[in-house]
Amino acid sequence: MTSPSRALRARTLGLLLLSVQPLCSLPVFAAGSSQHYSIDAGPLDAALSRFGAQAGITMAGSSTLTAGKNTQGLQGDFSTEAGLTQLLLGSGLTYQRQDDGSLLLVPSSSDVLELAPTAISGTAYDTSLGRNDGLVASRTMSANKTDTSIMETPQSISVVTRKQIDAQQPQSIGQVLRYTAGVNGEANGVDTRRDTISIRGFDATTGGGIYRDGLRQYSFANQSRAVGEVYGLERVEVLRGPSSVLYGQSSPGGMVNVISKRPTDEPLHELVVQAGSFDRKQLAADFGGPLSDDGVLSYRLTGLWRESGTQIDYARDDRQFIAPAISWRPSEDTSLTVLASFQKDRNVLGYYALPRVGTLDSSRYGRIATDRFVGDPDFDKYDVEQWSLGYQFEHHLNDIWTFRQNARYSRSYQEQRTIYQYGLDDDQRTVGRFGYLGHEEVKNALLDNHFQAQWNVGRFEHTTLVGVDLQHASTNQLGGGNVVDPLDIYAPVYHQDYSDLDAFYDINQRRQLDQVGVYLSEQLKFDDHWVFNLGGRQDWARSKTIHYATDTAADLKQRDHAFTWRTGVMYLADNGVAPYASYSESFFPNITAVARDGSAFEPETGRQYEVGIKFQPKGSDSYVTVSLFDLTRQNVLTADPANNRFSVATGEIQSRGIELESKAQLSDALELMANYSYSHLEITRSNTADEKGNQPGNTPERLASLWSQYTVQSGALSGLAIGGGVRYVGPSYIDSQNSEGIPHYTLFDASLSYDLGKLSSSYAGAKLALNASNLTDETYVSQCGYTGDSCKYGYRRNVTGSLSYNW
Helix, strand or coil: CCCHHHHHHHHHHHHHHHCCCCCCCCCECCCCCEEEEEECCEEHHHHHHHHHHHHCCCCECCHHHCCCCEECCEEEEEEHHHHHHHHHCCCCEEEEECCCCCEEEEECECCECCCCCCCECCCCCCCCCCCCCCCCCCEECCCCCCCEEHHHCCCCEEEEEHHHHHHHCCCCHHHHHHHCCCEECCCCCCCCCCCCCEECCEECCCCCCEEECCEECCCCCHHHCCCCCHHHEEEEEEEECCCHHHHCCCCCCEEEEEEECCCCCCCEEEEEEEEECCCEEEEEEEEEEECCCCCCEEEEEEEEEEECECCCCCCECEEEEEEEEEEEEEECCEEEEEEEEEEEEECCCCCCCEECECCCECCCCCCCCCCCCCCCCCCCEEEEEEEEEEEEEEEECCCCEEEEEEEEEEEEEEEEEEEEEEEECCCCCEEEEEEEEEEEEEEEEEEEEEEEEEEEECCEEEEEEEEEEEEEEEEEEEEEEEEEEEEECCCCCCCCCCHHHHHCEEEEEEEEEEEEEEEEEEEEEECCCEEEEEEEEEEEEEEEEEECCCCCCCCEEEEEEEEEEEEEEEECCCCCEEEEEEEEEEEECCCCCCCCCCCCCCCEEEEEEEEEEEECCCCCEEEEEEEEEEEEEEEEEEECCCCCCCEEEEEEEEEEEEEEEEEEECCCCEEEEEEEEEEEEEEEECCCCCCCCCCCCCCCCEEEEEEEEEECCCCCCCCEEEEEEEEEECCEECCCCCCCEECCEEEEEEEEEEEHHHCCHHHCCEEEEEEEECCCCCCCEEEEEECCCEEEECCCCEEEEEEEEEC
C-alpha cells in the first residue's frame, strides 16, 4: 500500500512536471506500424533522445526524472508504443497523454494513472541545455534561467540548433545567426578578430551582450572582445529586447547566449576534415560518453586545428582550440559539470577599412580590390590566447526547491601590431597610414547563484527564482603608435622598416569593473492556459580606470546602481496559438568618458514594449512568431554643445518595428526557415547638428532570409541533401547625418551533402558535404564611417568541402 507521504510526493511531482510541459498538442496515431530499432543499453535520457528522433515522438518532463537511470535498450522491430514501453521498463517511469493530447513522462505509482501506451507524432526528446537532434528547439534556459518552453515565454526568442549549424557550416557566431530574424550577425564586415552582432538595430556585443552558458563574456574595448569557436557549441540562443532583470548590465537590443557542448551519456565519436577557399585546412574532433558503467561520470572532448588565409592578402585565420568537459551525477538530485576551454588565434589582420572613394564611391582609378592589404606582412600581427574554466552545479533539495550555481574564470591575452589607413589624399591613390602596437590582458570572474521553487496552489502553478550574481573584470593595456609612410592603394609596396614605432607607447592603463546584482522572478501559470511573468533586479556597479607612466589621461572612477524590471502575459489557446504582451528594461554604465566638469554619466537605459503571437501547430515540429516592438535607448552619449570635445548623456534612439520568424520540419525530407524584420530606427534626441530625426548610421532597417533543405529519403539518391538560402540586407547610411546611403544587397548560399552509409553499410557514419556562402560572389559594402572616411567590404564567396565520420 502506498504511504500518504509517498502519494503526496507523487502528486506534487506530477503537478510540477505539468508546469514545464511544452505547449504543442500531439495527435494519437493508430497502433500497428513498426520499424527497426537498434538502441544499445545505457543511460535512459540518451536512449529516449535516439528513440524520439527515429520514431518522431516528443516527450516533456523534468530532466531529473531520467538522470542516472538506465535502460536495457531496444533491438529489433517494434511499434512506437511497444518500443517506448520497452525502453521505460524498470525505470519507474511511464507516460501520460493529457486531455489536450500532449505526452508527459511521469513516475509510475498508484497515484499516477498508468495509461496504455499510445503512439504519437512529434520530434526528439529536448532539453534546454542538452543536444537537440532536430531543427526546431522547444525549450530554453536564456529567457528565465529556468528550463522553460519557448511557447510559454512571453518574449521573442530564437534558437539555432546544432542540426542547423551542421547543415549551414557557419564560420563564426555572427554567421550562425545569418538566418535569425532581427539580427545582423556581420555588422562589421570582414573581421576575423571578433563577432559584431546587432539586434533590432542596436549593438549587442560592445555592451557585453554575448553570453556563454548564461554568463557574460565581458570586454572593455573592441580590440579585446573574444571570438567563440562554432564547432565547440551545442546551440545558440537569441533573446530579443532588454534582459537586465536577470543578467544585469546589457544591451537594449538583446543578448546572444552560446551553449557549450556538454558530456554525453551515449558514446560519441566524430572526426571532420575540411578544406576550402583561401587555402583553408581544418581538422576537428568531438568525443564523448560515459566514463563509468553506472553513468555517474561522463565526458566530452572537443578540439580543432585550422590553418587558413582570408579574402584579404596576407591576413590569416589560424586557430587551435580544445574544450574538455566532465559531468558527475552521484544521484538523481545532484549534478556537477566542469567546462574548460583553450583557444589560440593567429589572425594578422587588425583594423581593416579602405577609403570610401574607391569602395562605396567611384574613383578615377577604379574600384579598390577587395583583397587589398593596407598594412605590411613583415609587421602586422594579431594574436590572441584565451582560456576559461568553469562549472555548473545543480542540486534538488526536495520536490520543490532546486539550487544552481554557475561560475567561470577566464583570461585572454592579445598582442597586435597593426598598420591602418586614415585617409585618402587628393590624388585618389595615396593613403596616409598609422602604425599601432598594443598588448592587452583581460580577466573575468563570474558567479551566479539562484534558488528555484516549483510549487502549486489550486489551479496556479508557480516557478519562483531568487538569486544573486557577481562579476569582476579587469584589463591591463599597453599601447601606442605613430604615423608611418603612406601607401599607394592601387600599387602597394610592402616590406618597409617600422622599428621606430616601439618608442611610442602612450597608452598604459588598468580598467576594472565590479558588479553585484540580486534578482527575483516569478513565472505563474493558471488553469493551463494563462502564463504571467514578473521580475525585478537591483544592480550595483563600480568601475575605474587608472593611468600609469607616460599615459597622461585623467583617472576615472564611477559608481552606478539601477533597478530594472519586466513583466509579461501570455494565453495558450488549445489550437496552438499563443498571443502575448511584455515590458522589459535594461541598463549599461557609461564608463567610456566623463563630462566637461569631470563628473560621471548616468547609465544608459533601455525600455521595450512588445506584443506578439506564437503559433505551434498541433502535432508538428514547427513554430511561427510574429512580434511588434517599441524599443527606446536613452542616456546615449552625444556631443556637449558647449565643448564638442566632451559629451553629455542626453541622446535617445528609438527602434520600432515588426519581426516574423518561422521554422518548420515539414516532413522527414523537407526543412524550411523564413524570416523578415523591419525596424524603424530614429534618433529622437541629439546635440549634434542634423542628426535628430535621422536613421543611425550603419543600421539597415530591413532584413530578410529564407532557407530550405531537402533530403532524399529513398531510391538511388537516398541520403542526398540539397539546401539553399537567400539573405537580404536593406539600405543604410554611412553616418547619423545620413549624408550618403549604403546600397542594399542580396546574397545566396547553398549546401550539398551525402550520407555515404546509404551507398554501402561499410561506409556507415561517413558523410560528404559541400557548402558555399555568397554563391554568386557579390561584391558589396557592409559598413562605412570609419577613421579616415573609410568603408568595409562584406564577405566574398566562400566554399568549403568536408568529410565527417561518426561512430
